[in-house]
Amino acid sequence: MIQKTFSNEAGNGGNNVTETATEPTVPAVDRVIIRFAGDSGDGMQLTGDRFTSASAMHGNDLATFPDYPAEIRAPAGTLAGVSAFQVQISDHDIMTPGDAPDVMVAMNPAALKSDLHRLAPGGTVIINRDTFEERNLTKAGYDYNPLEEGDDLKGCRVISVPMTSLTKEACKELGVKPRDADRSKNFFALGLVSWMYSRPVEPTMDWIDAKFGGRDLIVAANKAAFSAGHIYGETAELGDQRVIVKAAPLESGTYTNVNGNTSLSWGLVAAGQLANLPIFLGTYPITPATDILHELAKHKSFGVTTFQAEDEIAGIGAALGASFGGHLGITSTSGPGVALKSETMGLALSLELPLVIVSIQRGGPSTGLPTKTEAADLLMAMYGRHGESPIPIVAPRTPSDCFNAAIEACRIALTHRTPVMLLSDGYLANGSEPWRLPDVDDLEPIEVTYTTEFNHKNADGEDEYWPYLRDEKLVRSMAIPGTPDLMHRIGGIEKEDGSGNISYDPTNHAKMVEIRAERIRRIEVPDVEVVGDVDADVLILGWGSTWGAITSALGRLRGEGHKIAHAHLTHLNPFPANLGEVLKGRTHVLIPEMNLGQLSLMIRAEFLVDAQSISKVSGQPFTAGELETTILETMNGEAKQ
Amino acid sequence: MTATMNNEVVPETKRADWQSDQEVRWCPGCGDYSILTALQLLMPELGVRRENTVFISGIGCAARLPYYMNTYGMHSIHGRAPAIATGLAMARPELDVWVIGGDGDMLSIGGNHLIHALRRNININILLFNNQIYGLTKGQFSPTSETGKVTKSSPVGLIAEPFNPVSLALGAEASFVARTHDMDRKHMQEMFRRAYEHDGASLVEVYQNCNVFNDGAFSTITKKDVRDDMLIDLRHGERIQFGSEGQYGVVSCDGGVEIANVADVGLDALLVHDETRQDPSTAFALSRLAAGPTTPTPVGVFRAAKRAEYGAAMATQVAAVAAESGKGDIASLLRSQPTWEV
Numbered sequence: 016m017i018q019k020t021f022s023n024e025a026g027n028g029g030n031n032v033t034e035t036a037t038e039p040t041v042p043a044v045d046r047v048i049i050r051f052a053g054d055s056g057d058g059m060q061l062t063g064d065r066f067t068s069a070s071a072m073h074g075n076d077l078a079t080f081p082d083y084p085a086e087i088r089a090p091a092g093t094l095a096g097v098s099a100f101q102v103q104i105s106d107h108d109i110m111t112p113g114d115a116p117d118v119m120v121a122m123n124p125a126a127l128k129s130d131l132h133r134l135a136p137g138g139t140v141i142i143n144r145d146t147f148e149e150r151n152l153t154k155a156g157y158d159y160n161p162l163e164e165g166d167d168l169k170g171c172r173v174i175s176v177p178m179t180s181l182t183k184e185a186c187k188e189l190g191v192k193p194r195d196a197d198r199s200k201n202f203f204a205l206g207l208v209s210w211m212y213s214r215p216v217e218p219t220m221d222w223i224d225a226k227f228g229g230r231d232l233i234v235a236a237n238k239a240a241f242s243a244g245h246i247y248g249e250t251a252e253l254g255d256q257r258v259i260v261k262a263a264p265l266e267s268g269t270y271t272n273v274n275g276n277t278s279l280s281w282g283l284v285a286a287g288q289l290a291n292l293p294i295f296l297g298t299y300p301i302t303p304a305t306d307i308l309h310e311l312a313k314h315k316s317f318g319v320t321t322f323q324a325e326d327e328i329a330g331i332g333a334a335l336g337a338s339f340g341g342h343l344g345i346t347s348t349s350g351p352g353v354a355l356k357s358e359t360m361g362l363a364l365s366l367e368l369p370l371v372i373v374s375i376q377r378g379g380p381s382t383g384l385p386t387k388t389e390a391a392d393l394l395m396a397m398y399g400r401h402g403e404s405p406i407p408i409v410a411p412r413t414p415s416d417c418f419n420a421a422i423e424a425c426r427i428a429l430t431h432r433t434p435v436m437l438l439s440d441g442y443l444a445n446g447s448e449p450w451r452l453p454d455v456d457d458l459e460p461i462e463v464t465y466t467t468e469f470n471h472k473n474a475d476g477e478d479e480y481w482p483y484l485r486d487e488k489l490v491r492s493m494a495i496p497g498t499p500d501l502m503h504r505i506g507g508i509e510k511e512d513g514s515g516n517i518s519y520d521p522t523n524h525a526k527m528v529e530i531r532a533e534r535i536r537r538i539e540v541p542d543v544e545v546v547g548d549v550d551a552d553v554l555i556l557g558w559g560s561t562w563g564a565i566t567s568a569l570g571r572l573r574g575e576g577h578k579i580a581h582a583h584l585t586h587l588n589p590f591p592a593n594l595g596e597v598l599k600g601r602t603h604v605l606i607p608e609m610n611l612g613q614l615s616l617m618i619r620a621e622f623l624v625d626a627q628s629i630s631k632v633s634g635q636p637f638t639a640g641e642l643e644t645t646i647l648e649t650m651n652g653e654a655k656q
Numbered sequence: 657m658t659a660t661m662n663n664e665v666v667p668e669t670k671r672a673d674w675q676s677d678q679e680v681r682w683c684p685g686c687g688d689y690s691i692l693t694a695l696q697l698l699m700p701e702l703g704v705r706r707e708n709t710v711f712i713s714g715i716g717c718a719a720r721l722p723y724y725m726n727t728y729g730m731h732s733i734h735g736r737a738p739a740i741a742t743g744l745a746m747a748r749p750e751l752d753v754w755v756i757g758g759d760g761d762m763l764s765i766g767g768n769h770l771i772h773a774l775r776r777n778i779n780i781n782i783l784l785f786n787n788q789i790y791g792l793t794k795g796q797f798s799p800t801s802e803t804g805k806v807t808k809s810s811p812v813g814l815i816a817e818p819f820n821p822v823s824l825a826l827g828a829e830a831s832f833v834a835r836t837h838d839m840d841r842k843h844m845q846e847m848f849r850r851a852y853e854h855d856g857a858s859l860v861e862v863y864q865n866c867n868v869f870n871d872g873a874f875s876t877i878t879k880k881d882v883r884d885d886m887l888i889d890l891r892h893g894e895r896i897q898f899g900s901e902g903q904y905g906v907v908s909c910d911g912g913v914e915i916a917n918v919a920d921v922g923l924d925a926l927l928v929h930d931e932t933r934q935d936p937s938t939a940f941a942l943s944r945l946a947a948g949p950t951t952p953t954p955v956g957v958f959r960a961a962k963r964a965e966y967g968a969a970m971a972t973q974v975a976a977v978a979a980e981s982g983k984g985d986i987a988s989l990l991r992s993q994p995t996w997e998v
């Protein structure tokens with residue numbers, strides 16, 4: 016897809032400032048990382064989202080990281096209520112929202128306090144000065160005003176702007192109530208930052224019209240606030256802050272900016288069309304998976320039924336009922352919901368019915384960190400059911416890749432008659448990137464056949480139907496209710512292979528256990544691809560959303576002359592057939608994961624390789640910078656021994 | 657005789673056509689046998705197709721029933737059959753979906769799903785085999801067991817009071833609720849038929865004898881010699897009157913109902929049963945007449961009211977959207993957010 020170049024994704028100091036051809040007065044940088052931080056009520060997610068959209072329209076490559084609190088409404092002005100949105104925009108292909116922000120917007124003291132440590136050395140802080148009064152300072156835990164005293168802001172460039180009062184001023188003549196004017200101050204910040212980075216104005220104006228259409232005063236207030244921010248940049252002589260990030264040389268095509276949950280939902284819808292089957296989503300709301308329900312609920316015209324059940328067990332149960340009836344049954348959830356669904360997953364696998372279980376992982380255990388990311392449910396997906404109960408696992412690597420992964424999960428479920436786990440995470444779910452839209456005609460149809468004829472003769476030579484007669488891939492025959500003559504009963508009690516009759520025969524059970532394992536092994540998955548220095552002694556093996564950070568880190572390390580190979584797993588069960596070969600003979604196999612080493616455990620067990628784990632479990636995704644350092648340390652540490 | 661459904665001729669069937677080739681494995685004498693027979697006798701009468709009939713069950717002795725019906729079937733997991741059946745019924749509204757479970761299965765582990773299937777009014781027929789005990793796990797008390805009951809898990813007597821499934825169902829807005837018992841095949845058949853004919857969720861509580869772990873639990877009301885005085889037969893449009901000589905009846909009282917001697921109150925004071933009432937409070941009051949099957953207990957249809965059926969409402973909504981926006985197209989879906997060309 017996009018041509019990979021690894022120029023300077025590193026730290027802040029490396030920006031290549033050059034003159035642009037188009038606007039000679041505005042210098043160009045190759046990339047910039049901006050973080051909008053404020054109170055949950057300040058509309059920072061919206062501000063970040065709008066800035067991202069305008070940048071996407073401008074043609075930048077980009078990656079975003081919404082980082083919001085668990086509380087819907089933590090007390091205003093407190094550290095617990097800080098909501099942030101980080102975006103990296105660039106003139107080349109990037110994989111992550113970046114390590115340290117070059118620019119940070121702090122709408123209140125709490126935002127400054129909680130996020131300033133992330134700022135790159137020498138970075139810029141844009142502060143809403145109006146909020147730096149005693150009450151807010153105290154709420155944020157300051158006993159002084161960092162704008163006036165202390166070392167907090169030392170070494171960074173501070174742009175302190177009375178955003179609230181300037182917004183109110185701009186709204187005054189429009190007759191907007193002071194409270195509504197106050198609410199528009201995020202558009203002031205957006206206007207200012209948009210001016211600094213020469214973002215196109217029209218997309219934002221159009222969006223305001225579309226979003227608040229009919230509420231004229233709100234439209235006017237937001238537009239006035241945006242313009243005030245824009246004008247402030249000009250008049251306050253912030254010209255030296257003004258830079259541009261040029262469009263990235265992306266492959267030609269139609270692009271849209273998409274987050275993981277949206278593209279995953281679209282993938283499910285597409286899979287239904289490719290299989291020519293109605294979709295039935297049975298689900299129960301849980302962060303960060305709920306948006307899949309929201310998105311699919313909009314697509315009834317594609318033959319999508321969404322069923323918001325009484326709990327996750329009913330959600331998966333209803334989906335399984337629909338699958339039994341010949342529909343594409345899907346259930347979506349996050350870790351705690353998977354735990355509840357595990358008994359039904361076991362039933363589905365015993366019944367050998369298609370079912371897709373979408374899990375958007377979040378920090379655990381228990382309620383854990385609902386709004387923060389983690390990828391610590393791999394072992395639960397792999398082994399978290401009773402008995403020998405293998406289930407295929409597919410994991411996307413980027414927000415847009417969720418589309419492909421969803422189709423792949425449905426393809427395996429439908430063609431192999433098995434529950435399949437689609438394992439995404441909170442970081443992919445909410446993060447977004449520009450996506451070059453695929454040509455829909457290139458998507459492979461999914462062949463689904465249901466049995467309509469007798470398939471067996473009994474001892475007397477009479478025709479009968481055996482639901483557990485298998486093909487060469489060990490996929491069983493499936494006749495759906497409504498098919499004349501082929502009536503049969505299935506259930507979770509062990510069945511005789513072939514006839515499907517209840518059987519407690521010990522040898523039959525042993526055989527069925529082996530068949531259930533073997534039929535998952537026989538699922539064809541593409542070989543894992545090795546990139547970078549293919550023959551290097553050091554192999555970084557990743558899965559899921561760590562792909563972006565690993566790819567960026569490796570770009571830097573290889574740029575510095577280190578020889579490293581990289582392989583990324585989309586299929587975690589079964590593993591690609593060539594994986595053993597790929598791991599063989601390496602001095603180091605390093606596995607970065609947002610857990611305490613779950614894939615490492617699987618790799619060590621399966622291939623007897625001394626895989627080493629690089630762990631992060633802070634609720635935050637890896638940054639390329641920290642991976643770079645850790646990989647180096649691990650490589651050197653080993654070398655010293 | 658042939659019946660017609662959707663203008664197509666349904667071939668005539670016999671009881672034997674509804675019997676599967678699987679060996680029935682309940683304890684000899686178990687009440688489940690007569691329930692199975694009632695179903696297998698009813699099906700030919702209903703004139704339905706075997707391939708369009710699906711039985712879905714949870715876990716328990718009762719839940720083995722689908723194996724014995726020559727239809728499509730799924731023996732699922734403990735308590736979850738109503739949820740699975742909901743998905744199937746929504747996906748395939750042309751099927752007749754029956755749900756089978758015991759009192760432990762439906763009221764204990766699966767209580768939540770039962771409530772929600774009923775309140776949604778999904779088009780499934782739920783048969784709750786109530787033997788007031790856990791049969792399959794060999795004799796622990798269930799939510800319907802009587803206070804003081806000594807079982808393996810309550811060796812010095814059960815502390816809790818019994819749950820009343822009919823009250824629960826009515827409280828959950830069930831549009832069809834009936835009660836019957838395994839000693840009266842004709843009555844069972846009639847209740848099952850009514851459940852089948854009802855549009856929406858129907859719940860039939862069947863008092864079922866577990867002769868191994870709770871033998872005779874219902875004999876106080878179902879034995880031949882006491883039956884007339886202990887079973888209150890609810891019939892739509894008729895006075896609620898019972899007793900070997902019709903000497904008892906049900907009258908309104910303090911916003912509820914109570915049993916009275918006809919001689920004391922006169923025939924005209926007796927309540928006339930109206931199962932179609934939208935307001936379920938009288939049906940609820942009737943369900944409270946007996947705390948368990950020890951005092952005169954109503955059987956028959958408590959409520960058969962019209963309510964919007966969930967699956968049909970969903971289908972209508974989907975059709976309306978499709979009519980308005982046309983059939984979905986993936987290429988346009990992918991372009992539904994702002995796009996740009998490179």
Ligand SMILES: Cc1ncc(C[n+]2csc(CCOP(=O)(O)OP(=O)(O)O)c2C)c(N)n1
Binds near residue numbers: 757793
């Ligand atoms: C998740 C789960 N918990 C517990 C059990 C064990 N179990 C099987 S049947 C049953 C009780 C069944 O009682 P009831 O529903 O009254 O049915 P009966 O056997 O009396 O017909 C229990 C507890 C199980 N199979 N699955």
Ligand code: SF4
Binds near residue numbers: 682683685787866
């Ligand atoms: S244990 Fe009771 S309910 Fe179960 S089959 Fe035996 S008699 Fe019937």
